[in-house]
Amino acid sequence: MILFRALCAVALLLASVADARPIDEVIDSGYITIFVYEDYAPYSFKDETGEPTGIDVDIARKFAEDLGVELRILMRGADENVDDDLRINIWKGDLIHRKVADVMMHVPYDRELDTRNELAVLMAPYFLEEIAVVANSEILPEIENFARFMNKPIAVELDTAADFFLSNAFRGQLHQSIRRGRTFNEVVDLYRSEAVPAAMGSKAQAEWIASQAPDVVSLIFQPPMPGIVRRSWPVGIGIKHDSRDLGYALSDVASGLIASGEMEAITARYGVSFTAPEY
Numbered sequence: 001m002i003l004f005r006a007l008c009a010v011a012l013l014l015a016s017v018a019d020a021r022p023i024d025e026v027i028d029s030g031y032i033t034i035f036v037y038e039d040y041a042p043y044s045f046k047d048e049t050g051e052p053t054g055i056d057v058d059i060a061r062k063f064a065e066d067l068g069v070e071l072r073i074l075m076r077g078a079d080e081n082v083d084d085d086l087r088i089n090i091w092k093g094d095l096i097h098r099k100v101a102d103v104m105m106h107v108p109y110d111r112e113l114d115t116r117n118e119l120a121v122l123m124a125p126y127f128l129e130e131i132a133v134v135a136n137s138e139i140l141p142e143i144e145n146f147a148r149f150m151n152k153p154i155a156v157e158l159d160t161a162a163d164f165f166l167s168n169a170f171r172g173q174l175h176q177s178i179r180r181g182r183t184f185n186e187v188v189d190l191y192r193s194e195a196v197p198a199a200m201g202s203k204a205q206a207e208w209i210a211s212q213a214p215d216v217v218s219l220i221f222q223p224p225m226p227g228i229v230r231r232s233w234p235v236g237i238g239i240k241h242d243s244r245d246l247g248y249a250l251s252d253v254a255s256g257l258i259a260s261g262e263m264e265a266i267t268a269r270y271g272v273s274f275t276a277p278e279y
Helices: 002-016 023-029 055-067 082-091 111-116 146-150 161-172 184-192 203-211 244-260 262-268
Strands: 031-037 070-076 103-108 120-136 154-157 178-181 198-202 218-221 232-240
Touching: 023 031, 023 055, 023 244, 031 055, 055 070, 055 103, 055 244, 055 262, 070 082, 082 103, 082 111, 082 120, 082 232, 103 120, 111 120, 120 161, 120 203, 120 244, 120 262, 146 161, 154 161, 154 184, 161 178, 161 198, 178 184, 184 198, 184 203, 198 203, 203 218, 232 244, 244 262
Parallel strands: 031 070, 031 103, 154 178, 154 198
Antiparallel strands: 103 232, 120 198, 120 218, 120 232
8 A cells, every 4th residue: 555655656746747848849849948037137037128138038048049949938936945946947837837947047056956856957057156245335445344234234135145144144233234125126226225335145136236326336345254155156057857968958058158258248238247157
């Protein structure tokens, strides 16, 4: 009876896993579906006309162009963690429509994450994420360490790595200085208002914030961050475990974009400096 139940459970799991689309099937279908996060500037967001744009969207377009297929963007918000995002967007789908993508952008290229997600594979690292602070230089011309925020407010998106770091820095002594935005856009608005002279997030986000506040003379800082879980990490793509040939092809495209300088040109369009991934 126990064996029977176990076999039934495996059968249900396999039935719930969306069919993989290897590269031949993607090309024959004439399209590729690529997942990007919503409201995640400068990587992926909607422009004034409602069209998806951003660094990850532009890279996705390059992927589709190289394969000679139509690009279909699947844009959703983040779930509780990256493991859930891989499950929902790559191998299982959402609860109602079971809709999945062929490729997921902006996945941390991490061995532990890859190992514990057996139905997804992480490939094609294309960008190095780093934590940084953007600051109004007229108020904060130097940031030697985070003690500067004992009496100066700093904006951060709720429940991010930067938020956790600030919440625990100096044994919680920065709590009164933290201004949390429920979304990244709220963080941008806080900084643009000039009521909050600094914001913390990824370096790309910090540079994007600076580009969105042209009236503020902004500087980017990366002061010591003792106790932070991770200060930098590469990001790449996630694909289904049995679509590795698609992943290999897109890895070649990503490597070509980096080698040719096109990747740097893509990030520059959004005011972001490119740092090659380390892995």
